[in-house]
Amino acid sequence: MANQGGSQHGIARTSRVRTEAQRQRDLERIASYRVLEDDLRARVKNPRTAYADRASAQHVFDLTTRLLRLNPEYYTVWNIRRRALLVLLPAGPKARRGDCCDRSSCSCLGETQPSHGCPKAGRSGTTADDAGDHTSEENDEEKKQDDEETEKQTRTMLQTELEFTIPLLIESPKCYWIWSYRLWILRQSISRLPVPVARGIWQAELALASKMLTKDRRNFHAWGYRRHVVAQLESDALGGGSMVEAEFQYTEDKIRADLSNFSAWHSRSKLIPRLLEERGADEKARREFFEAELDKIHNALNVGPEDQSLWYYHQYLMLNLTTLPPNNEHTITPTLPIEDRIAFLRNELAEIRDLLEDYDNVKLIYEALIDLTLDLCRLEGKRKPDEEEKENLREWLGKMKELDPMRMGRWRDFEEGLRREWGVEA
Amino acid sequence: MSEDFSDIPEELYLATEAHVKYIQSLDTRKDEYDYWLTEHLRLNGLYWGLTALHLLGHPDALPRADAIDFVLSCQHENGGFGAAPGHDAHMLSTVSAVQILAMLDAFDELEKRGKGKEQVGKYIASLQNRQTGTFAGDEWGEEDTRFLYGAFNALSLLGLLHLVDVDKAVEHIAACANFDGGYGVSPGAESHAGQIFTCVAALTIAGRQDLIDKERLGRWLSERQIAGGGLNGRPEKKEDVCYSWWVLSSLEMIGKTHWINKSQLAAFILRCQDMEKGGISDRPGNMVDVWHTVFGIAGLSLLKYPGLQPVNEVYCMPKSTISRIFGR
Ligand SMILES: [Zn+2]
Numbered sequence: 246m247a248n249q250g251g252s253q254h255g256i257a258r259t260s261r262v263r264t265e266a267q268r269q270r271d272l273e274r275i276a277s278y279r280v281l282e283d284d285l286r287a288r289v290k291n292p293r294t295a296y297a298d299r300a301s302a303q304h305v306f307d308l309t310t311r312l313l314r315l316n317p318e319y320y321t322v323w324n325i326r327r328r329a330l331l332v333l334l335p336a337g338p339k340a341r342r343g344d345c346c347d348r349s350s351c352s353c354l355g356e357t358q359p360s361h362g363c364p365k366a367g368r369s370g371t372t373a374d375d376a377g378d379h380t381s382e383e384n385d386e387e388k389k390q391d392d393e394e395t396e397k398q399t400r401t402m403l404q405t406e407l408e409f410t411i412p413l414l415i416e417s418p419k420c421y422w423i424w425s426y427r428l429w430i431l432r433q434s435i436s437r438l439p440v441p442v443a444r445g446i447w448q449a450e451l452a453l454a455s456k457m458l459t460k461d462r463r464n465f466h467a468w469g470y471r472r473h474v475v476a477q478l479e480s481d482a483l484g485g486g487s488m489v490e491a492e493f494q495y496t497e498d499k500i501r502a503d504l505s506n507f508s509a510w511h512s513r514s515k516l517i518p519r520l521l522e523e524r525g526a527d528e529k530a531r532r533e534f535f536e537a538e539l540d541k542i543h544n545a546l547n548v549g550p551e552d553q554s555l556w557y558y559h560q561y562l563m564l565n566l567t568t569l570p571p572n573n574e575h576t577i578t579p580t581l582p583i584e585d586r587i588a589f590l591r592n593e594l595a596e597i598r599d600l601l602e603d604y605d606n607v608k609l610i611y612e613a614l615i616d617l618t619l620d621l622c623r624l625e626g627k628r629k630p631d632e633e634e635k636e637n638l639r640e641w642l643g644k645m646k647e648l649d650p651m652r653m654g655r656w657r658d659f660e661e662g663l664r665r666e667w668g669v670e671a
Numbered sequence: 672m673s674e675d676f677s678d679i680p681e682e683l684y685l686a687t688e689a690h691v692k693y694i695q696s697l698d699t700r701k702d703e704y705d706y707w708l709t710e711h712l713r714l715n716g717l718y719w720g721l722t723a724l725h726l727l728g729h730p731d732a733l734p735r736a737d738a739i740d741f742v743l744s745c746q747h748e749n750g751g752f753g754a755a756p757g758h759d760a761h762m763l764s765t766v767s768a769v770q771i772l773a774m775l776d777a778f779d780e781l782e783k784r785g786k787g788k789e790q791v792g793k794y795i796a797s798l799q800n801r802q803t804g805t806f807a808g809d810e811w812g813e814e815d816t817r818f819l820y821g822a823f824n825a826l827s828l829l830g831l832l833h834l835v836d837v838d839k840a841v842e843h844i845a846a847c848a849n850f851d852g853g854y855g856v857s858p859g860a861e862s863h864a865g866q867i868f869t870c871v872a873a874l875t876i877a878g879r880q881d882l883i884d885k886e887r888l889g890r891w892l893s894e895r896q897i898a899g900g901g902l903n904g905r906p907e908k909k910e911d912v913c914y915s916w917w918v919l920s921s922l923e924m925i926g927k928t929h930w931i932n933k934s935q936l937a938a939f940i941l942r943c944q945d946m947e948k949g950g951i952s953d954r955p956g957n958m959v960d961v962w963h964t965v966f967g968i969a970g971l972s973l974l975k976y977p978g979l980q981p982v983n984e985v986y987c988m989p990k991s992t993i994s995r996i997f998g999r
Contacts (some may be wrong), residue, residue: 252913252962254953258945271704278707286757316708321759324811425812463905469860507906511861514850553894553906561850652893654929 281312289325302332310409317413320422327429334402334437335395399437403446406430418457424466428473435477440484447483450474455495462499463508472512489519504545507554514561518575528580535577538562539589543596550600550607559613566590567620583624590621608648611641619667635669674975676934683941685971685978686949690964691729693949694720697961713755714745718767719965721774725989726965726972726980730774739777742768743785749797750790751809762798762808762818765791769825774992778829792831795822804839805857815856816847820869823876824986828996832876841879844870852887864895864904868917871924872985885925892918893930900935901954911953912943916966919973920984933974940967 263271285308289295296302306329309322316322407430410423417423431450434443451474457467475492479485493516499509517538521531539562545555565576566586573579581589594617600610615638622628630638642663646656663669697720700706709716717738724732745752745768751760752768769791772781781788798807798818806818819840826832846858847870853862854870867888874880895902895918901910902918915936922928942955943963950959951967965987972982981990 252953253958253960254911256958258952258956258958268702272702274704275702275707278704282707316711318708319711320761320809321711321753321757324759324809327811428813429811463908465856465861465863465905469856472859505907508861511849515859557851557906564850651896651932651935652930654931655889655893655927658930 278312278315281308281315284308285312285322285325289328292328296328296332299333302329305329306333313413317417317420317423323422323426327426330402330406334433335398396438396442400434400442400446403430403434403438407446407450418461418464419466421466424470431474431477435482440482444478444483444485447474447478451478458499462503462506465508468508468512487519487523489516489523492516493520504549505552505554507557510554510558510561514558517577521577528578531578532581535562535565538577539593546597546600550604550610553609556609556613560616563590563593563617563620567624587621587624590617590624593617594621606648608645611644611648615641615645622667629668638663638667638669639671674933674937676937676976678934679938679941683938685941685976686944686946687727687729687978689946689949690944690951690968691724691727691732691949693945693959693964694724694961695732711754711758714742714752714764714767714771715754716961717741718770719961721771722988723961723965723968725774725992726968726982728978728980735775735777738771739775739780742771742777743780746785746791747794748786750786750792750794752791759809760794761812762795762806762821765795766821766825769828770986770988773828773996774988776992776995788829788831792826792829792834795826796831796834798822799835799840801836801839804836804841804843806840816844816854816866816869816873817856819843820873823873827876828986837877841874841877841882844873845882848882848884851891852884852889853891861905862891864892864902864914864917864921867892868921871921875924875985880925883925885927889922889925889927889930892922893927896931896936900932900937900939902931902936909954910939912940912951912963912970913953913966915940916970916973916987919970920987923973923984928973937971937974937976940970943967 285305288301288305288308294301295305305325309326309329312319312322313326407427410427413420413423414427427450431447434446438446451471454467454471454474457464458471461467475488477483477485479488493513496509496513496516499506500513503509517534521534524530526534542555542559542562545552546559549555562577565578566581566589568576569583570579594614597610597613597617600607604610618630618634618638622630622634642656642660646653649656660671664671697716717733721730721733721738724730742752744756745754745758745764747753747760749760751762752765753760754764758764772778778788781791795806798809799805799822800807800814803814804819805814805816806822807814808818822835823832823837823840826834843858844854847854847856847860847866849855849862851862853867855861855863856866860866871880871883871888874882894906895904895914897903897910899910901912902915903910904914904917919928919931919936922930939955940951943951943953943957944967945952945959948959949964950961951964952959953963968979969982969987972979973984975981982988983990983993986993
């Protein structure tokens with residue numbers, strides 16, 4: 246299974262022999278860790294008592310704080326913390342109305358687990374909804390003050406939780422469980438706080454995701470996390486609207502800072518269909534957009550033709566030309582006439598060939614030239630390459646074999662395909 | 672076609688004895704702080720270690736009865752398994768439990784002394800999001816194609832795939848596909864070797880390889896091999912033994928392992944061994960762990976490096992186990 250926790254990445258191999266002093270130190274650390282762990286385990290062994298009242302829940306909660314600081318990978322302890330927190334969090338106005346598990350405002354997995362994240366259906370069976378037992382004699386003013394107090398308390402507690410994970414994340418940025426816990430806390434804000442307040446919390450989260458991506462521009466978790474946070478900010482539950490323009494600009498900034506940031510190029514390719522749709526871009530605007538993207542990638546390729554990231558984006562743009570109706574509604578220029586597609590491809594062939602003048606030993610250029618030539622043949626009624634093209638294909642394939650012998654099996658398969666499908670004899 | 676490893680220097684060989692000893696030593700390190708910090712991976716660790724031992728041809732190097740007892744001691748009432756006694760049930764440890772019991776031919780023990788196969792299947796099925804088809808790791812966690820693959824892996828071994836909506840899950844995987852032929856962790860996410868493995872393997876289990884753009888995917892995967900012979904997980908990243916396995920096994924599933932240089936990859940994995948004390952690391956000269964040890968050995972097995980039992984690329988388990996269970 247793909248679970249990287251606990252594995253060693255990038256840590257230099259050292260002598261595995263410990264001195265006696267080191268061994269003693271280990272034994273001491275083990276002893277204090279286990280005391281803590283045993284204490285917590287004994288308490289939660291019986292869930293009925295562990296979360297029976299605020300005092301018990303608080304005790305359990307405090308133990309998880311200490312244990313998670315020592316070991317943030319301990320997923321069971323994160324779960325225990327959630328259970329305790331569900332007891333400690335005040336039942337807010339939203340929760341009191343009974344819509345704390347409102348599916349529409351909760352992207353969680355509630356569908357499959359009715360008890361998920363709902364304080365009234367906490368797994369401990371005992372929850373903190375006594376706060377909801379207000380009698381009708383209370384006047385509205387008092388109720389309003391109560392609500393404000395509850396909201397303030399909830400907000401403080403959720404924010405404290407978010408802050409608790411920060412030092413842990415800084416130390417273990419790839420620890421899945423910490424991210425997962427954070428998202429759970431953030432979801433609590435949606436179900437328990439007024440929309441503007443919850444929105445503020447999620448907005449701060451976007452800032453955090455940006456910060457993580459400044460530190461490690463290709464952190465896989467952080468990019469995925471960012472997408473998730475943006476989707477939530479755009480949702481009705483947070484009173485949001487489209488952020489596609491801002492996110493597109495974000496990829497622009499990231500690419501400007503570093504051309505070979507494939508994560509940013511990828512994100513860009515995923516945003517474009519929505520961007521154009523929301524702009525209501527007409528045929529002309531779409532064509533201009535496509536041309537601007539082509540210019541951008543040409544400029545980038547001119548300085549970094551060895552960069553795979555750039556070529557992947559180039560392939561994405563070429564797919565826009567070669568994907569024909571009716572299955573191309575998500576492309577940039579779905580209605581582009583076939584003659585124009587052909588013209589673009591011919592132009593592209595010339596552009597990429599120009600690169601050879603400065604760089605004649607870059608495999609990726611030859612690969613692109615072969616792709617473009619065959620794309621052209623396909624678009625022109627799946628014709629066979631003419632003599633000149635055949636000569637080029639043979640030459641470029643020869644260059645690929647010479648420059649990249651590591652993938653010889655692939656070039657041989659390709660050569661065979663050229664012969665069989667396109668009539669190009671070796 | 673037998674593989675040609677003749678260009679690998681003689682001093683690079685598979686340190687079988689050292690690896691067996693290393694794996695045997697893993698559960699005797701109770702005086703090391705790390706042993707306690709990694710308890711949340713105990714069941715996964717047993718699967719990794721046991722698989723490595725089976726592939727090394729030493730299936731009995733860990734006592735069978737102890738292993739079964741330990742696995743069963745991790746099971747919860749709801750059928751799921753935690754990483755160790757006292758740990759909450761989770762998809763990842765449940766899959767490891769099923770894989771271990773499969774390798775040890777011990778499903779009957781699960782019926783007799785555990786909660787039974789059906790209950791395990793029900794637990795896994797309860798983690799499917801019936802709207803989108805994908806799976807969560809547990810009742811709290813996020814959804815991820817890793818969990819979808821895990822569910823398919825374990826359920827198919829148990830013969831209980833019918834408990835979940837396979838078509839919906841397949842639809843979800845299709846939505847995770849990218850223009851480069853690869854797959855991401857969720858729709859919209861960038862292609863990543865680990866996620867490609869999970870998606871391609873899940874599609875293979877579901878009998879839906881027709882959805883894979885093999886040509887494009889093969890190109891992307893084969894570009895993962897970089898100078899030095901190792902494979903990376905994404906463009907412009909460093910090579911790593913665990914990514915080498917995911918890329919290689921994915922290439923195997925789509926019939927294109929010959930698109931990379933096998934001998935150079937074998938040499939890279941061999942260079943990551945600790946020849947003296949056993950174990951394999953992510954890159955040469957780094958700390959070894961059981962995770963990279965199993966994926967290194969599985970990689971060598973898939974490359975048909977001599978002295979190893981053949982591995983099944985979809986399950987990362989011995990071929991002999993898979994053919995015993997599926998009768999093929
Ligand atoms: Zn690794």
